[in-house]
Amino acid sequence: MSSLGFFLIAIFTLAAGLAAATMPKLIHAALCFALTFVGVAAFYFLLGAEFVGLVQVFVYVGAVAVLIVFTILLTPRDAEKDRSFKWSGAWIALVVFGGLLWAILKTPRLGTAAPVISALSVRQIGKILMTDYVWPLQCVGVLLTAALIGALVLVMEEKR
């Protein structure tokens, strides 16, 4: 695992995330949001979970970001003038980060290097999904169907 790549990806991801959280224009924030998820997918690649990285790019950059852009286009009235920023939220986030950082730094034995692993192939993932995780897979299928039908019902025009 290369450290230069790690730090580059870390800076890229966090900068894009901060931009997504603080940009005044919603459409810019949505594009920065997509960049953040490209960075997270790069972390997955770095960690040897290539399949999850690809899924992340397909689902977030390909689907969720486009969905967000469409929602921005469908709700035009006050999309451009959201410049209100509550500093109390920033303080809470900083305090939470401080707490998490303290807990991480206090935990012993986190500084070991990664063990060598054999690559996790898509075939292996497919086998496990179809054997050990077949019930969760079915449940997620039902959940996705129900969620998408629910979303359609929610946005359908009411006929009076």
Place this chain on the structure above:
Amino acid sequence: MTPTLQLFLIISAALFCIGLLAALSRRHAIFILIGIEMMLAAAGLNFIAFWRFGPQPAPPTGVMITIFAIAIAAAEAAVGLALVIAVYRHYRTTNVDQIDQLKG
């Protein structure tokens, strides 16, 4: 210096807090959804990091949980954005401070 588990945990904690910042300090409903998605991604990053740095060989439980978390996050985003559109139709605003009635 190679990246250690500690560094990955710090990065994902930072990503989580950026999501928290977006969810708490912005008043636009879509920003809040973006923040929630970032917090979910930080949790997924933690799962993968713990799987990668754990004792090997291990079954890829972290990978599986992250795949399911991504699927559930996609469902959540779809329903959340549909809610934003439905609320916008009713109130003509997406500012969560102005949506303060249960009975519209």
